[in-house]
Amino acid sequence: MTKALKYERINVGDAMPTFTSDPITRTHLVRYAGASGDFNPLHHDETFVRMFGMPRVIAHGMFVMGIVGQAVTDWVDDKNLRKFGVRFSGMTEPMDLDDPNSRDRATIVVTGTVVEKFEADGEKRMRCDIQAADKLGGVKLTGSFVAALS
Numbered sequence: 001m002t003k004a005l006k007y008e009r010i011n012v013g014d015a016m017p018t019f020t021s022d023p024i025t026r027t028h029l030v031r032y033a034g035a036s037g038d039f040n041p042l043h044h045d046e047t048f049v050r051m052f053g054m055p056r057v058i059a060h061g062m063f064v065m066g067i068v069g070q071a072v073t074d075w076v077d078d079k080n081l082r083k084f085g086v087r088f089s090g091m092t093e094p095m096d097l098d099d100p101n102s103r104d105r106a107t108i109v110v111t112g113t114v115v116e117k118f119e120a121d122g123e124k125r126m127r128c129d130i131q132a133a134d135k136l137g138g139v140k141l142t143g144s145f146v147a148a149l150s
Helices: 026-036 046-051 061-075
Strands: 081-088 108-120 123-134 139-149
Touching (some): 026 061, 061 081, 061 108, 061 123, 061 139, 081 123, 108 139
Antiparallel strands (some): 108 123
16 A cells, blocks of 8 residues: 655665566466557467567557556555656566566566655655566666656
8 A cells, every 4th residue: 555655755776676587477468458458469379479570479568558557556556656757678478377587577676766746736746766577687678757755
């Protein structure tokens, strides 16, 4: 549950709480495709992805961004979020029960650091740089968010 973050208690250099997702599975991809309407075969069709030399399907980038959004709003109340943007930098494969490393490749770890405190539009705000990577260190996205503080 989020709580009101106090401007006076947040400092540049503070880390946001680390967030670790459950491993992404094919079921997650199917559910996300249904919810988003994104049925691109890159996310569900093994034959299709192998034509491009990929070993397996990949997660939707926006699904991974959603995991990051959950990490952010677990720390900052969503009503205080003023800006949220990311740049995708790596593909995420779902967990494969035949591959012992796939659990770590399919688990997303979100970290962030406060990089600025400022006032805008009559509000006290912070900007935080964020990153999502798998447990093996493969970066999936980087970005930032701005939030109003009390």
